[in-house]
Amino acid sequence: MKFVNETSxxxxxxxxxxxxxxxxxxxxxxxxxxxxxxxxxxxxxDVTLAYYDLDRKEFLKQEFSDRYELISCVGNIAVKDxxxxxxxxxxxxxxxxxxxxxxxxxxxxxxxxxxVIYPFSHEIQRKQDEVTGxxxxxxxxxxxxxxxxxxxxxxxx
Numbered sequence: 001m002k003f004v005n006e007t008s009x010x011x012x013x014x015x016x017x018x019x020x021x022x023x024x025x026x027x028x029x030x031x032x033x034x035x036x037x038x039x040x041x042x043x044x045x046d047v048t049l050a051y052y053d054l055d056r057k058e059f060l061k062q063e064f065s066d067r068y069e070l071i072s073c074v075g076n077i078a079v080k081d082x083x084x085x086x087x088x089x090x091x092x093x094x095x096x097x098x099x100x101x102x103x104x105x106x107x108x109x110x111x112x113x114x115x116v117i118y119p120f121s122h123e124i125q126r127k128q129d130e131v132t133g134x135x136x137x138x139x140x141x142x143x144x145x146x147x148x149x150x151x152x153x154x155x156x157x
Contacts, residue, residue: 001027012040014113020044021086021106024115028077028084035124036117038086040073043111047092049102057133064100067110068092071099077117080126080135087126 001014001023010031014023024038045067050059075088091101127138 008118010117010119012113012115012117014042014109014115016109016111018109018113019106020109020113021088021104023113024077024086024088024117025084027117028086031119033077033084033117033119034122035079036077036119038073038075038077038088038115038117040070040113040115042070042073042109042113042115044068044070044090044092044107044113045110047090047107048105049090049092049100050105051102052134054132059103059105061105062102064092066094068094068100070107070113073104073115075104076124076137078124078126078137085126085135 001012001018010027010033012024012027014020027033028036045065047064047068048061049064050061052059069092071091071093073088073090075086077084077086079085088104089102090104091099093099122142124142125138126135128134129136
């Protein structure tokens, strides 16, 4: 794994057999990224994707062991239980151009892993939402959070 800390972004190049989520989390921790956004492309193998079943409040996981093109990775970095936490969704393509996508648990880089981290100036915490069971971004305690209510009350007035 190699990375360059640019002025307002961090460019990350993962090498073959690097674990994607583990590596991105390490970069965020070592460079003390308060929180941020992450994007990327590359090639992966041994991918664990998931779909979150809201009714059952659990992730339904599926393993993909072949080699895949990482068409797109979009995610964010926040703090969950005091630790850096990378949350990513990806889209993959196989050799027949079939596309798969979902929540990424982990994957190994099979050829290249090229990512850009866009650090935010403030830390965002994740807090468990009772309704969904998910750990969602909690902006209420973020010092830069706007005063506008997230609810749509009064919308259209």
